[in-house]
Amino acid sequence: MTFTTRPTLQGTFGMVSSTHWLASQAAMGILERGGNAFDAAVTAGFVLHVVEPHLNGPGGEVPAIVATAQDPAPKVLCGQGPAPAGATIAHFRSLGMDLIPGSGPLAAAVPGAVDAWLLLLRDHGTLSLDEVLEPAIGYAAAGHPLIGRVGDTVAAVRSLFEEHWYTSAQLWLRGGRPPAAGEMFTNPAYARTLRRLVEAGRAAGADREAQIEAARRAWGTGFVAEAIDRFSREPFQDSSGSPHAGLVTGADLAAYSATWEAPVTLDWHGYSVAKTGFWGQGPVLLETLSVLDALDDPGAYDPATAAGVHAQVEALKLAFADREAWYGDGADVPAKALLSREYARERAALIGDRASRELRPGRPDGAEPHLPAHVRPGAARHADPTDPTTGEPTVQADGVTRGDTCHVDVVDRWGNMISATPSGGWLQSSPTIPDLGFPLGSRLQMFWLEEGLASSLAPGRRPRTTLSPTMVHRDGQPVLACGTPGGDQQDQWQVPFLLRHLVGGQSLQEAIDAPAFHTVSLPGSFYPREMEPGVLVVEDRLDEDVLAALRAYGHEVRLSDGWSLGRLCAVTRDPDTGVLAAGANPRGMQGYACGR
Numbered sequence: 006m007t008f009t010t011r012p013t014l015q016g017t018f019g020m021v022s023s024t025h026w027l028a029s030q031a032a033m034g035i036l037e038r039g040g041n042a043f044d045a046a047v048t049a050g051f052v053l054h055v056v057e058p059h060l061n062g063p064g065g066e067v068p069a070i071v072a073t074a075q076d077p078a079p080k081v082l083c084g085q086g087p088a089p090a091g092a093t094i095a096h097f098r099s100l101g102m103d104l105i106p107g108s109g110p111l112a113a114a115v116p117g118a119v120d121a122w123l124l125l126l127r128d129h130g131t132l133s134l135d136e137v138l139e140p141a142i143g144y145a146a147a148g149h150p151l152i153g154r155v156g157d158t159v160a161a162v163r164s165l166f167e168e169h170w171y172t173s174a175q176l177w178l179r180g181g182r183p184p185a186a187g188e189m190f191t192n193p194a195y196a197r198t199l200r201r202l203v204e205a206g207r208a209a210g211a212d213r214e215a216q217i218e219a220a221r222r223a224w225g226t227g228f229v230a231e232a233i234d235r236f237s238r239e240p241f242q243d244s245s246g247s248p249h250a251g252l253v254t255g256a257d258l259a260a261y262s263a264t265w266e267a268p269v270t271l272d273w274h275g276y277s278v279a280k281t282g283f284w285g286q287g288p289v290l291l292e293t294l295s296v297l298d299a300l301d302d303p304g305a306y307d308p309a310t311a312a313g314v315h316a317q318v319e320a321l322k323l324a325f326a327d328r329e330a331w332y333g334d335g336a337d338v339p340a341k342a343l344l345s346r347e348y349a350r351e352r353a354a355l356i357g358d359r360a361s362r363e364l365r366p367g368r369p370d371g372a373e374p375h376l377p378a379h380v381r382p383g384a385a386r387h388a389d390p391t392d393p394t395t396g397e398p399t400v401q402a403d404g405v406t407r408g409d410t411c412h413v414d415v416v417d418r419w420g421n422m423i424s425a426t427p428s429g430g431w432l433q434s435s436p437t438i439p440d441l442g443f444p445l446g447s448r449l450q451m452f453w454l455e456e457g458l459a460s461s462l463a464p465g466r467r468p469r470t471t472l473s474p475t476m477v478h479r480d481g482q483p484v485l486a487c488g489t490p491g492g493d494q495q496d497q498w499q500v501p502f503l504l505r506h507l508v509g510g511q512s513l514q515e516a517i518d519a520p521a522f523h524t525v526s527l528p529g530s531f532y533p534r535e536m537e538p539g540v541l542v543v544e545d546r547l548d549e550d551v552l553a554a555l556r557a558y559g560h561e562v563r564l565s566d567g568w569s570l571g572r573l574c575a576v577t578r579d580p581d582t583g584v585l586a587a588g589a590n591p592r593g594m595q596g597y598a599c600g601r
Contacts, residue, residue: 007511007515007518007519008518009512009514009515009518010514010518010591011514011588011589011591011598012514013512013513013514013515013586013587013588014586014587014588014598014599014600015584015585015586016584016585016586016600016601017418017583017584017585017601018036018417018418018585018600018601019033019036019042019045019415019416019417019418019585019600019601020414020415020416020576020585020586020587020598020599020600021033021036021045021049021413021414021415021576021587021598021599021600022413022414022415022574022575022576022587022588022589022596022597022598023049023053023411023412023413023414023574023589023596023597023598024053024057024060024411024412024413024490024572024574024590024595024596025052025053025056025057025152025411025595025596025597026595026596026597026599027052027056027144027149028049028050028052028053028056028057028411028413029049029413029589029596029597029598029599030597030599031048031049031052031140031141032045032046032048032049032052032413032415033045033599033600034048034140035048035132035136035137036415036417038132038136039131039132040130040131040132040136040137041129041130041131041417041419041421042415042416042417042419042421042422042423043071043125043126043129043130043131043415043421043423044126044130044131044132044136044137045415045417046069046125046413046415046423046425047122047123047125047126047130047137048137048138048140048141049413049415050067050118050122050413050425050427051122051137051138051140051141051199052140052141052144053411053413053427054118054141054195054427054443055141055144055145055149055192055195056144056149056152057152057155057411058155058192058431058432058443059154059155059158059159059431059432059433060410060411060428060431060490061118061410061411061427061428061429061430061431062118062429062430062431062432062434062443062444062446063116063118063119063195063198063430063441063443064113064116064118064429064430064434064435064438064443064444064445064446065116065117065118065427065428065429065430065431065434065446065448066084066085066086066114066116066117066118066121066427066428066429066430066446066448066470066472067082067084067085067117067118067121067122067425067426067427067428067472068081068082068083068084068085068281068285068425068426068470068472068473068474069081069082069084069121069125069423069424069425069426069474070082070268070279070280070281070423070424070425070474070475070476070486071125071129071421071422071423071476072420072421072422072423072476072478072483073129073420073421074419074420074421077420077478077481077482077483078481079268079270079277079279079476079478079483080265080266080267080268081265081266081267081268081279081281081282082121082124082125082263082264082265082425083117083121083263083264083265083266083281083284083467084117084118084120084121084122084124084263085114085117085284085285085448085467085468085470085472086114086115086116086117086261086446086448086467087114087115087261087334087464087465087466087467087468088114088115088449088452088462088463088464088465088466088467088468089113089114089115089252089253089254089257089464090252090254090256090257090260090464090465091252091254091464092114092252092449092462092464093462093463093464094454094455094456094461094462094463096252097111097454097462098454100245100249102245102454103379103454104379104450104454104532104533104534105449105450105452105454105462105532106243106244106245106249106447106450106532107243107244107447107450107531107532107533108243108244108433108434108435108447109241109242109243109244109245109249109251109435109436109447110236110237110239110240110241110243110249110250110251110252110253110435110436110445111243111245111249111250111251111252111449112243112244112434112435112446112447112448112449112450112532113237113251113252113253113435113445113446113447113448113449114253114429114446114448114449114467114468115253115257115258115261116233116253116258116430116445116446117261117263118427118429118430119224120221120224120225120261120262120263121263123217123220123221123224123263124221124262124263124265125423126217127214127217127218127221128265129421133206133213133216134202134203134206134213134216134217134220135203135206135207138199138202138203141199142196142199142200142203145191145192145193145195145196145199145442146191146193146196147191148189148190148191149189149190150187150188150189150190151184151185151186151187151188151189151190152186152595153185153186153187154593154595155184155190155432156183156184156185156186156188157183158431158432158433159177159178159183159184159432159433160183161433162433163178163183165242166178168242169241169242169248170241170242170436170437171436172436172437172438172439173432173436173437173444175437175439176192176194176437176439176442177432177437192442193442194439194440194441194442195441195442195443196442197442198229198441198442198443201223201228202220202223202224203220205219205220205222205223205227206219206220224258225258225259225261225262226255226258226259229258229441230255230258230259231255232438232440232441233253233254233255233258233438233441233445234253234254234255234258236251236436236438236439236440237250237251237252237253237254237445238250238251241435241436244532251435251445253445266282267282268280268281268282268476269281269282269283269287269288269291269340269344270291271291271294271295271344273291273294273295273298274507274508275479276477276478276479276484276507277477277478277479278290278291278294278475278476278477278503279475279476279477279478280473280474280475281472281473281474283331283332283333283336283338283340284332284333284334284467284469284470285332285469285470285471285472285473286325286328286332286469286470286471286473286493286495286496286530287473287474287475287496288328288332288340288343288344289321289324289325289327289328289473289496290324290473290475290496290499290500290503291344292323292324292327292343292344292349292352293317293320293321293323293324293496293500294500294503295344295346295349296320296323296324296349296352296353296356297316297317297320297353298349299346299349299350299352299353300316300320300353300356302316304316305317305320306504306508306509307504307509308501308504308505308519308522309519309520309548309551310551311550311551311554311555311557311558312554313504314522314541314543314551314555315358315360315555315558315560316356317500317501317504318360318522318523318524318541318560319355319356319360319361320352320353320356321496321497321500321523321524321527322361322365322524322526322527323352323355323356323365323367325493325527325528326364326365326366326367326527327343327366327367327369327374328469329364329366329376329377329380329527329528330366330367330374330375330376330459331343331366331369331374331459332459332460332469333458333459333460333461333466333469334460334466334467334468334469335463335466336459336460338459339369339370339372342369342370343367343369345369348367348369351367352367358558359558359559360526360539360541360558360559360560360561361526361539362526362538362539363538364376364380364527364528364536375457375458375459376458377453377455377458377528378455379453379455379528379534380528380534380536410426410427410428410429410472410490410491410492410495411426411427411428411490412424412425412426412427412474412488412489412490412572412573412574413425413427413574414486414487414488414574414575414576414587415486415576416483416486416576416577416578416585416587418583418585420482420483420578420580422476422483422486422576422578423486424474424475424476424486424487424488425474425488426472426473426474426488426490426495428470428472428490429446429447429448430443430444430445430446431444431446432444434446434447435447448468448470449462449468450468450531450532451468451469451470451471451530451531452466452468452469469530471492471493471495471530472495473488473495473496473499474486474487474488475487475488475499475503477503477507479580480580482578482580483578484577484578484579484580485506485507485575485576485577486575486576486577487499487502487503487573487574487575487576488573488574489571489572489573489574489590490572491571491572492529492530492531493523493525493527493529493530494523494570494571497522497523497524498521498523498570498571498573499573501516501519501521501522502516502517502573502575505519506575512586512588513575513577513586513587513588514588516575516588517573517575517588517589517590517591518591520543520544520546520547520567521543521544521570521571522541522542522543522544522547522570523541523542523570524540524541524542525537525540525542526538526539526540526541537561539559539560539561540560540561540563541555541560541561541562541563542563542565542570543555543562543563543564543565544564544565544566544567544568544569544570545564545565545566545567546567546568552564568591568592569592570592571590571592572590572592572593572595572596573588573589573590574588574589574590574596574598575587575588575589576598576600585600587599587600
């Protein structure tokens with residue numbers, strides 16, 4: 006039997022898997038109180054704002070995929086806020102920029118996470134607003150033992166806080182030092198923000214939906230929007246090296262609402278795999294699976310062999326090249342062609358016995374791809390990619406963990422299921438808004454300041470996010486929800502997980518614990534948008550003969566610590582027996598599953 010760090014949990018009542026044990030247990034507590042999977046997920050989402058503030062926040066975003074017991078077809082909840090009205094290419098060019106900064110108010114999109122969580126609660130939850138927010142309010146007001154990585158993150162940006170982001174220093178450098186691991190930490194301002202949302206709801210009367218709508222108004226047009234509008238006008242230092250004011254206004258928040266939309270799906274090996282639309286990178290996973298099928302080689306499905314790793318990595322490179330050329334909100338994406346069998350066979354023919362070092366977007370329906378000038382050969386390079394304020398905090402190419410995004414999966418006894426990947430608005434992304442207790446995000450950095458591209462900056466467009474929850478159906482019923490933090494690596498780590506579990510028959514925990522790998526031979530989505538052709542990052546637990554064979558294929562293998570890549574979470578439900586299961590990633594000693 007394959008070794009696992011933990012058992013795959015099984016039960017019939019409910020299962021939760023998330024990137025922090027406090028969020029998992031708080032969500033489980035909601036299930037125990039009679040709430041459903043969506044009540045539990047909302048609770049986890051707000052707790053994650055408090056306990057993983059270096060990884061996500063209220064000023065960030067959340068995409069999710071849900072399936073309800075009444076209507077099991079997958080639906081996407083889009084909590085990705087768009088570019089504000091003032092965010093034009095001309096504005097950034099007038100500041101002398103050719104890339105959007107990776108941190109600071111200027112990089113902020115309209116916050117989408119809170120409105121999305123509240124919309125989920127309104128439409129599919131059963132409990133009241135104050136019940137689901139109670140755990141987060143408690144942790145923010147009374148405190149919780151802080152994980153060490155939060156203090157490490159604060160230490161990395163200490164000089165920035167002390168010299169430029171004084172409001173962040175007030176919250177995170179109490180007593181003139183970063184918080185210590187295990188230290189009880191409170192965020193009174195965020196506790197007050199959540200309490201005011203609850204109070205706004207209560208003032209609307211006894212009706213549950215009316216209360217939630219009142220809280221949404223308090224966020225989008227009330228005290229939260231007013232505080233964000235005021236604070237955005239103050240210039241703060243960003244990763245360009247100069248201070249700039251933000252662009253998000255109260256009018257931008259008032260115009261925004263989270264939305265429900267159809268997923269993009271792929272029928273594959275008897276399953277239907279659902280991802281967000283082409284405004285996110287999720288379809289990369291679908292295209293990769295389609296290309297692997299087109300290879301018509303069972304060995305391509307095995308992530309434990311050199312041939313399997315090679316095939317999967319090369320398929321991923323092709324799919325990510327298409328992401329760069331074709332994916333984007335508002336773009337004329339040739340979606341049907343990109344996921345067609347004919348196109349998959351065309352792309353699969355490019356995979357040989359040597360590792361590619363090129364960026365090779367395809368020509369779906371014969372259309373000519375357009376790549377940003379920054380990723381073309383000979384393009385100029387920018388800032389230090391190790392700057393701790395820039396990019397999405399994730400696992401670096403050398404395996405060093407700078408943080409991550411978050412993830413939560415929940416399934417309940419009725420058959421409701423959700424996969425959600427909250428991110429953005431982390432403490433190092435932008436100065437803390439003192440009246441609210443959180444910063445804005447920096448998701449605008451994913452746009453290009455070049456006209457005519459699929460992901461060119463334009464007001465009202467959603468950034469091409471890397472956040473990539475997954476849901477899998479069989480015979481029309483949801484059977485698996487999964488996801489991981491990790492920016493450009495999210496779908497790269499999910500591909501071998503799905504192959505191991507759905508094709509190879511490994512349990513959730515076996516598939517999560519198995520050695521991980523990813524390529525950085527693709528343009529990074531985050532400032533400074535770097536690419537390292539041919540580099541393959543592999544956990545050093547992979548067999549020596551496999552590593553040698555990968556080098557023989559021409560991959561530039563870069564070894565990472567044996568337990569460093571990915572933070573996968575997953576839950577399952579067997580519709581025939583009602584048995585539920587869950588697994589969680591041991592890497593980082595932070596993510597946990599719970600259930601019964």
